[in-house]
Amino acid sequence: MLMKAVILLSGGVDSTTLIYQALAxxxxxxxxxxxxxxxxxxxxxxxxxxxxxxxxxxxQIVRFDLRLWGxxxxxxxxxxxxxxxxxxxxxxxxxxxxVPARNTIFLSFALGYAESIYAERIYIGVNALDxxxxxxxxxxxxxxMQKVFRLGTKQGVEGNPIHIYTPLINLRKTEIIQLxxxxxxxxxxxxxxxxxxxxxxxxxxSCRLRRSAFTELGLVDPITYAQ
Amino acid sequence: MLMKAVILLSGGVDSTTLIYQALAxxxxxxxxxxxxxxxxxxxxxxxxxxxxxxxxxxxQIVRFDLRLWGxxxxxxxxxxxxxxxxxxxxxxxxxxxxVPARNTIFLSFALGYAESIYAERIYIGVNALDxxxxxxxxxxxxxxMQKVFRLGTKQGVEGNPIHIYTPLINLRKTEIIQLxxxxxxxxxxxxxxxxxxxxxxxxxxSCRLRRSAFTELGLVDPITYAQ
Numbered sequence: 001m002l003m004k005a006v007i008l009l010s011g012g013v014d015s016t017t018l019i020y021q022a023l024a025x026x027x028x029x030x031x032x033x034x035x036x037x038x039x040x041x042x043x044x045x046x047x048x049x050x051x052x053x054x055x056x057x058x059x060q061i062v063r064f065d066l067r068l069w070g071x072x073x074x075x076x077x078x079x080x081x082x083x084x085x086x087x088x089x090x091x092x093x094x095x096x097x098x099v100p101a102r103n104t105i106f107l108s109f110a111l112g113y114a115e116s117i118y119a120e121r122i123y124i125g126v127n128a129l130d131x132x133x134x135x136x137x138x139x140x141x142x143x144x145m146q147k148v149f150r151l152g153t154k155q156g157v158e159g160n161p162i163h164i165y166t167p168l169i170n171l172r173k174t175e176i177i178q179l180x181x182x183x184x185x186x187x188x189x190x191x192x193x194x195x196x197x198x199x200x201x202x203x204x205x206s207c208r209l210r211r212s213a214f215t216e217l218g219l220v221d222p223i224t225y226a227q
Numbered sequence: 228m229l230m231k232a233v234i235l236l237s238g239g240v241d242s243t244t245l246i247y248q249a250l251a252x253x254x255x256x257x258x259x260x261x262x263x264x265x266x267x268x269x270x271x272x273x274x275x276x277x278x279x280x281x282x283x284x285x286x287q288i289v290r291f292d293l294r295l296w297g298x299x300x301x302x303x304x305x306x307x308x309x310x311x312x313x314x315x316x317x318x319x320x321x322x323x324x325x326v327p328a329r330n331t332i333f334l335s336f337a338l339g340y341a342e343s344i345y346a347e348r349i350y351i352g353v354n355a356l357d358x359x360x361x362x363x364x365x366x367x368x369x370x371x372m373q374k375v376f377r378l379g380t381k382q383g384v385e386g387n388p389i390h391i392y393t394p395l396i397n398l399r400k401t402e403i404i405q406l407x408x409x410x411x412x413x414x415x416x417x418x419x420x421x422x423x424x425x426x427x428x429x430x431x432x433s434c435r436l437r438r439s440a441f442t443e444l445g446l447v448d449p450i451t452y453a454q
Contacts, residue, residue: 060295060296062291062292062295063290063291063292064289064290064291064336065289065290066339068287068289068340069287069339069340069343069344070343071339071342071343094381094384098381099339100338100339100340100342100343100380100381101335101336101338101339101342101379101380102339103379104335104338104339104375104379105332105335105336105339107335108328108331108332108334108335109291109328109332111327111328111331112293112296112298112326112327112328112329112331112332113295113296113327115298115327115328116296116297116298116327117296135378135379135380135381135383135384136379136380138378140378141375141378141379144371144374144375144377144378144379145375145379147371147374148331148368148371148372148375150371151362151365151367151368151371152328152330152331152362152363152368152371152372153327153328153362153363154321154325154327154362156362157321157362
């Protein structure tokens, strides 16, 4: 029998590579995406297209509204998304695109979903290198969540805790794209931009990291940029 | 300046006592409640009434739907809420009213809210004695979440982690009611029943634990029961 795995899918480069990795690992994928009032809600179209292309068994879209309290450029329209920042600045500080407790909220829902379907694994595409500014993308944080999974669930206390898989955590963006190419990831379906336009803006941190990685590899990024 | 505290408020005996305890501790209370597709959504009326009576600074009601995947008698109408079970059975097993990952989801939202308002504390009314069947009510689980709070947030990595307070964790239900009396908790506003009727059913685990505690103390429970 295939192992059931819940995959956190935003529709970006990392989570799309992740779902193909889960398939390559022999898992039956169950995708979960979040409609949380993000500025770049457009990413959900990509999540749906990717889930469809990857042939997931089920795709849950959980709705809640983090604009209730804001506190991030991604959930508060009064805070601008930074553009054209030097890459070394992005990595040094916690950026204004940090959403308080976002990965903890996402992983908690994934945990509830995973337990309800008796899944063995949760895949999350966190990355501690190219976005090391985010505290909730680091290995020690993931280990702490793993302990929560073990102690705070029925499956955990019964000796079958759900395991968190983070295959991208130590990869650079270029390495993730190389892995994705090996797995035949459909890049044309993905969405990375933090802004909510019809075309990717090309100038936010997320667009620029993506573009520069494709360029560094001498590859063509198949999506269209506004500038 | 008063310490800001986020209080998880369901409107029941425990969380209502909790909010009055936070006031007694010198905190400025910010309440958070959850409209998650629970069978006993009626409890939100009580949460609103209690928040109002306690004079909270703000009350956030976060909406999402755990009926998406069910897995609990509280979020799946096809699973009956148990009634008239012996109390020793309640404590021994994880009951069907366990909602996968519920407290982890609740604490995650409380964490995001707390960080957005620069709160110092989160109060949660978990109790490891009278409901020891729930894994996400135990001290080791709370400690694991505290570590997540420390490692996974901006406030945490900057050296000001938000602290989880669980003043009721080692109290029996009778002791919680005694504490509530000392704090002048308005019991008539509270709601404990797992069923969604206009009157508390009187026969689910939650009603019975509450009633028997009031009876044991020789006190009158001011709410009306259907039977």
